[in-house]
Amino acid sequence: MEIFLVLGSPLLGGVLLALWGHRARAAELNVAMSCITFLAAALLTWRVIANGPMITADAQFAVDALNVFLVALTAFVAMTTAIFSRPYMRIEAAHGRLTDGRLRLYHAMYQLFTFTMLLVLLTNNLGILWVATEAATLTTVLLVSLYRTPASLEAAWKYFILCGVGIAQALFGTILLYFAAERVLGAGGDALLWTRLSAVSGSLEPTVISIAFVFLLVGYGTKVGLVPLHNWLPDAHAEGPTPVSAVLSGLLLNVALYALVRCKVLVDGSLQSPFAGNLLMGFGLLSVVVAAFFLSRQRDIKRLFAYSSIEHMGLITFAFGMGGPIASFAGLLHMTVHSLTKSAIFFAVGHATQKAGTQIIDEIQGLMKVNPTVGWGLLLGSLAILGMPPFGVFASEFLILTDAMRHQPWATPILLISLAVAFAAVISKVQPMVFGHPRTDTPLKRLPFTPAQIPLYVHLSIVLMLGLYIPPPLAEWYRQAARLIG
Amino acid sequence: MTTLSGIVLQFFELLLAVLVAPLLTGWVNVCRAWMQNRSAPPVLTPYRVLLKLFTKEPVLAYNASSLFRITPYILFGCMCLAAAIVPTLNINLPINAAADAIALVGVFALARVFMALAAMDIGTAFGTLGARREMMIGFLAEPALLIVLFTSSLISNTTSLSSIVGQMARMDLVIYPSLAFAGVAYTMVSLAENARIPVDNPATHLELTMIHEAMLLEYSGRHLALMEWAASLKLFTYSCMGIALFVPFGISDGDSWAGVLVALTALAFKLALGGSLLALIETMSAKMRIFRAPEFLGTAFILAVLAMLIHLLLETP
C-alpha cells in the first residue's frame, strides 16, 4: 500500500497546490507533500528490502531492487529540491520575475512532475511507462517557460517538439514490443507487463525486438539526452527556474535511462547478443566525447552544467551498455552520485545567479567573497562532478573505467581524454566565478530570504561519504539491482 | 694506513704546500717577466707582500657582514684541505680517504661559492660583477675538470686520488692517448680556474676585464693576505694535481723517507718546469673577451670527452 501512498501524495499535492499554490504557505505545503512522499518511499524501500520484490494491484505495479532504489533517490532529491525551491522561488518573486499565478503553476506542476516520475518507476506496464514519461515532459514544459522570456519560450518549444517526436518513436517501439509479446503471451493487458515479458523474453521474436529497440533507444534516448538527440537539453536546463533544472538533470534523465534499461533487459533476453549493449556503449561514448568538447565554449553557467549532465548520462549509458556486475553496479552508483551532485550544483548555481542577477559566467566573480557558503558549494560540487576524489563520483568513475579497461580497453583512452577535457573546461569556468574579486560594474542583488544551504551540503556530504564508504546494505542493494540489469 | 709516520708525512706535505705555494707564484711571475723581456722581481716577492699585508690594519666596508670576514679563513682552510688531499710526495696519505677526486672538485666549489658570496656582500658594482663571472667560469670549467678526472679514474677504476696516482706511477710505460687529450684539457681548465691569461689576468685591475681580482677588491690587510695566499695554494694544488695525474713518476710509495726525498726533488723540478710553461702560455696568448670563455672551456670539455671516448674505445680490453 506504500506504493499508493508514494504515488498518491504527490498527486494530492498537485491538486491541492493547483488550488492554493499562490497562497503564502504554498511553498511549505510543497515541502510537506514532498516530505510525505519521501517518507512513503522510505517505507516502501524498507518493505522491499525486508520482504523482497513485490507485485501489487493486479500486477500493474512491481517493485524490485532496481526501481525501489530509484524511487528512494527520486523522492529524496524531490524533497531536498522542494526545500531549496522555497527560498529560491520567494526570492524570484521578490525580484519581480514571477507572479502569483505562475507560482501556483510551478507548485502544482512540481508535484505532478514528481508523480509522473514515480509512476514511470513504479509501473509494471510498459505502456503506462510510456504514458508517464510523456506526461513528465508535459508537466515540465510549462515549468521551463515559466518566466515567459523569449529564450525560455524557445527552450520550452524545442523541449516539447524534440521530446515529443522522440517519445513518439518510443511509442512505436512499445507497439512493436507488444506485437512481439502478443505472439507469446496472447493479446490483452498482460502482454505489456514487464514482469511477464522478462519471464518469457527468451522466446520473443528477435527481429521484431531489435527493430523495436531501435525505436525505443531513439525515443527514450532523446529524454536521456544522448548525443545527437540531446539538443533540447541544454536549452531547457538553462532557461527554466533552477529547481526545475535541478530535477531535470538529477531525476528526469535518470528516469528516462531507467526506462531504457528496462527495455534493454528484455532485448538482451530475446537476442542473446550484445546488440543492445553495443548500441548503448556507442551512444554513451559519443555523448561523453561530444559533451566534453561542448563544455569549453559555454558562457551560461546553467548550460555548462547541462552539458555536464549529458556527459555523465553518456558515461552511465556506457556502463549499462558494457553490462556485467561491476559496470552495472558502477552505473547505478553513478546515477546516485550524479543526481545528488548535480542537483547540489544547481542549488549553488541558483543562488549565485540570483545574487549576481545573471547567468553569464563572465559576469559572476568572487563568490567566495560575496557568499562563501554558496561559493564553496559550487566549487566542491564542481570538483565532485568532475570526478575528484574523495567524492563519490570518483568511486563510480573508477569502477566504470577499470571495468572498461578489462572488457573494452579501446574505449578507455577515449573516455579518459574526454573526462580530462571536461575537467579543464569546467574548472576554467568555475574557478573565476568562485575566486577573485566580485565585479564592481554590476551591482549585487540583495537576497531577501536566506538561501537554502542545508540541501546543498547534505547532498555533498552524502556524495563525500559514498566516495569513502559505501554502507554494506546499500552495496548489497546495488548488487541486487545490478543483477537485474545483467 | 693511518700509521704515525703517515700522519707526520701528511703534515709535512701540507706544511710544504702552504709554505711553497707563494714561491711557485713568484716563480711564474719571474719567468713571465723574463719572457717578456722585463726585469724580474725577486722570486720571494709574494712572501714580502703577504707579510706586508698581514701587518696592515684591514679596512672593512661599513656594511660588511661577518660572512665577509670569515670567508678568508674558510677559503684558506679549503685550499689547505685540497692541498692535503692531492698526493704530492707520497701516495699513502691518511686524509686521502676523506675525499676523492669528486670531493676535491666539491671543495674547490665550496671555496668558490664562499668567495663569490663574500664578493657580493659589500654590494658594489665590481664585486657582484666578479662574482657572477667567477661563477660562470666555475660552471663551465667544472664539467670539463670532472670528465678529465673521470678519464683517469676509468683507467684506474677508482676515484680516490691516491689510488689513481699510485696505479699510474706503478704502471709500466704504456702510452695512453687518452691521457694526452686529458692533459691538454686539464691545462686549459687550470688556466681558467686559476684566473690566468687567456681567461683572466691576475695582474690587472682594469675594471671591465677582471674576474678574480674584482672579487678581492674590498679586501685589505690580513684578509687580503689570506685570500692571496689561498690563490697561490690553489695554483700550487692544481699544478700538483696535474703532475700527479699525468706525470706521476718519482712519487714515493711507502713510508721510506728516502723515497720522499727523491719525490721532493722530482716535484721541485716538475713544478719549476710547469711554472715556466704557464708563464710561456700566458706570454703567448692574449686575454680574451669574457664571452669567449665558454668557447675556450667548451673546447676543453670536448677534449676531455674525446679523451674519455678514446679510452673507452681503444684502451678497454
Place this chain on the structure above:
Amino acid sequence: MPNVTPLQNILVVVMLWLAVGLAGLAFPRNLRIVTKLLFPIGAAGALALAVSGYSAVTGAVDTLILPLGLPDLPFHLRLDALSGFFLMLLGAVGTGVSVYAAGYLRAGEASAPGVQCFFFQVFLASMALVTIANDAYAFMVFWETMALSSYFLVVSDHEQPDIRRAAFLYLLMAHVGAVAILLCFGVLQGGTGDYTFDSMRGVEHTPFWGTVAFALALAGFGGKAGIVPLHVWLPEAHPAAPSPASALLSAVMLKIAVYGFLRIMFDLLDTSVWWWGVVVLALGLITALYGVIFSAVQSDMKRLLAWSSIENIGFIFAGLGLAITFRAYGMGALAALALTAALYHSLNHGFFKSLLFLATGSVLHATSERSLGKLGGLIHRMPWVAWLALVGTLGIAGVPPLNGFVSEWMLLQAFLFTPGLPHPYLNMFIPVATAVAVLAAALAGYVMVKFYGVVFLGRPREEKLIEAHDAGAWEKIGLAWLAAGCVLLGLMPVAVVELIGNITRLLVGQSLGNPSNWLYLAPINAERSSYSPLLLLTVVALVALATWMLVRYFFHGRIRRGPAWDCGFPAQTSRMQDTAEGFGQPVRVVFEPFFRMQRELPLPSDQSPRYRVTVDDHFWYWIYLPLARATEFLSRMASKLQQGRISIYLLYSFLTLIALLFFVR
C-alpha cells in the same frame, strides 16, 4: 602502549591531523588557536610520523585492511621500508614546516587561517596515506585528495589573477597525470580485474604491456614531479602558495611522486627493460639542466626555487634511470648505488628546499617583496634567517660538507660504473652524459650564489628594507630544525646510507656500504672511492681556526671600518649592484637556444629609455599552446552541431533513426 604497530601509529597520526584540520575549520578566524595550538599539535604528529616511518624502514612489512572504500575493494594499507622512508621524510620535514607555520600565518592574508590549517593538515594526511596505500582505489583517492588539498593551498591567495591561473594549471596537470596513473594501474592489473597491489605484484607482463605501463607511470608520476616537458605547472604553482605550503609542495609532494614511480617500477612491475632506464635517465638529465638554467634567469625568489626543484627532481630521476638500467642487466649492487643516490637526494632536497622556501617566507613577511630586484642586504636585518638559509644554500649548491653533495657524489659514482654495462652504446654514451649532470650541478651553485647573494648580501635595493625584522621564535625553530637536518644528513652519510640499505634490499635485493666504518662512506669498496664529510669539515675548521689564532697571535686583531672601495668609484648607490637579471645574464647568453627570449632595447636617441627582456619556456609554445588550440578547434567544430535550428535538430534524430534502422537490417 602494547602491540601498537607502526602502521597503526601512522593511522593515529593521520586521524590526529584530520582532527586538527577540522578544528581549524571550527575556528576559521581565530588566529591564536590555529597557530598557537593546532599547528604545534600537527607538528607533534609529524614528529611521531617520522619516528614511525623510521621504525618501519628498519622493521617488518605490515598490512591492514580498512572497512572503507569500495565494497569489493576496501582500502588496503601496507607499510614497508619504502613507505617508511617517505613517511620519515614527510614527518621530519612536516615537523619543521608545521612549527614554522605556527609562527607564519597572519590574519587577513590569503584565506582564513583556519581554512588554511584544514587544507594543510589534509594535505599532510593524504600524502602519508598515499605512501601506505596498497590498492589502486585507495591510492587514487589519496593521490587526488593530495592534489585537491594542495590546490586549495595554492589558490588560497586567490585575489591575484596570476595565482588563479597557476592554480588552475596545477589542478589540470595533476588531474591529467592522475588519469595516466589510473590507466597505468589498468595495465598493471593485467586482465585480472583485481586492483590490489598484492595481485598486481603477481601478474606477469609482456614487454609491450610492461612498456605501456612504464610510459604511463612516467607520464603520471613524472608530470607530478615536474619532469620536462610536463613541468610547466610547477614554477607557476609552487610560488603561488603561501610559503609553508610551497615548502611542502616542493620538498615533500614531489617526493611522493617519486615514491609512486618507485613503487610501480621496482615493486609492482615485474619486468624491466634496459632502455626504460635510459629514457628516464635522459629525461632526468634534460630536466636537471633545463630546470637549473631557467632557475638562473628568474627574478622572483620563489620562482627561482621552484625551477631549482625541477632541477633536483631531474637528478633524482637520473638516479632512478641508472638504477632501472643496472637492474635490467642484473647488476644489483650498482642498481642499489644509483637508487641510494636517488633516495638520498630526495631526502636532502626535502630538507634544503623546505628550508629555503620557508626562508623566503620570512623575507616576504619582513619586506612584502618577492622580486629579487627589490631585495638585498637582509643579512644585517635578519641574521637568523640569513645564516640558516646559508646552510640550505650551501646544501642545495652541492658543496661539501653539506647534504646536497653527498647524494650528488653518489650519483656521479654510479655514473662512473656505466662503462661496465654490457651494451656497446650505453657504456660510451652514459659517461658522456655525466657531463650534463655535472654541468647542472655546477649551475646549481651559480643559481644559489645568485639567490643568496641578491637576497641577503649586498646593500638593500629599496628604502623600506631597512625596516625589515627578523623572523619570530616559531619560525626560527622551524628553520633551525630543517637546517639541522641538512647538516646531519651532510655529516652522517654512513648512517643514512645504511638506513636506505633496507629499501634497496627490498627493491633490488642488495644494499651498499660497510657498516663497520662509521666515518667513511665507501659505497662499493674503500679502495675505489670514499668520502668523509666529518673529517673534511674537521680539517677545514681546524685549519681555519689555527690560521685565525696564528694571525691574531703573530700580528694583530685590529680592524677599521670605512666606505667601500670599489676601485675608488665615487657616489655608489645600491642600484649599481647587479640586478637579478644581470646576474642571470651569462646563463642567458651561454644557453640562449634554451630560452624563448623577447628583448626590447632602447635606442641611443630615446628620451626615456626602456630595457625589457622576457624569458619564456619553449615548451609552452611547442606543446601546450598547440594542444590548447587543438582542443579549442575541436570544440568549435562540435559547437557547429548546435546552431539553434529545430529542423536541424529533428534531422539529427531522424538520421539517427534511419541509420540505426539500416544498421539493424
Place this chain on the structure above:
Amino acid sequence: MSSTQALLAPSLPSQLINLLAAVMLLIAFAMLAQRRVLTLINLFAVQGLILTASTLLVAWTTSQPHLYWSALITLVLKVLVLPLILHRLIRKLNVKWDVETLIKIPTTMIVGIVLVILSFNLALPISALSGTVARGTLGIAIAIVLLAFLMMITRSKAVPQVIGFLAMENGLFFAATSATYGMPMVVELGIALDVLIGMVILGVFFFQIRERFDSLDIRHLEKLKED
C-alpha cells in the same frame, strides 16, 4: 483450398484495409507537399477519419470490442477536437498562413519515396510474423511515421510542425491497430490523454510565442545555440 485462396486472394476486409492504408499514405504525401495550412488541417482531419474507418473495419472483422472504443476516441480527438482547436487557433492568431518549407518540395518528395522503400523493407520480416488481417499495412504505418517526421523537419512554422507531430501520432495509431489490434485499453486512454494535454499546452504556447515574437515562424526560435 480455402487456405490457398486466402493466400492468393485476400479477404474483402483485408483488401479494404489495404486500400485505406494506401489512401493514408497518399494523404501523408499530400501533407508533405501541401503549402497551405488550412488544407493541411483538413488533410489531417481526413487522415483521422480514414484511421477511424480502418479501426472500425478491423474491430468489425476481428470482433475486438475495445477497438470500437479506440475508433471512437480517434474520431472524437483527431477528426473533431484537434482540427477544431487548430482552426480556432488560426482564426484567433490571425496571421497570414502560407507555409514556407525549408527544403524544396520536389526534393522532399524524392526523399519521401526513399523512406517508403525503406519502411516496406523494414516491415517485411515483421509482417511475415503477423497473423492479423492488416499485416501488410505495418510498412505503411512506418512510412507514415517517417514521412511525418520528414514534414516536421522541412516546415518552418509552428502550426505545420505540430500537424506533422499529430500525423506521426496517427501513423503510430495505425501501426497499433493494424499490427496488434490495438494496445491495451488503459494504455490507449493514457495516450489519448497525453495527446489532448499536449494540444492544450501547445495552444497555450502558440499564444505565448506570438505574444513574444509577433509571429509563429519558428525561425525566430533560433537564438539559443552554441557560438
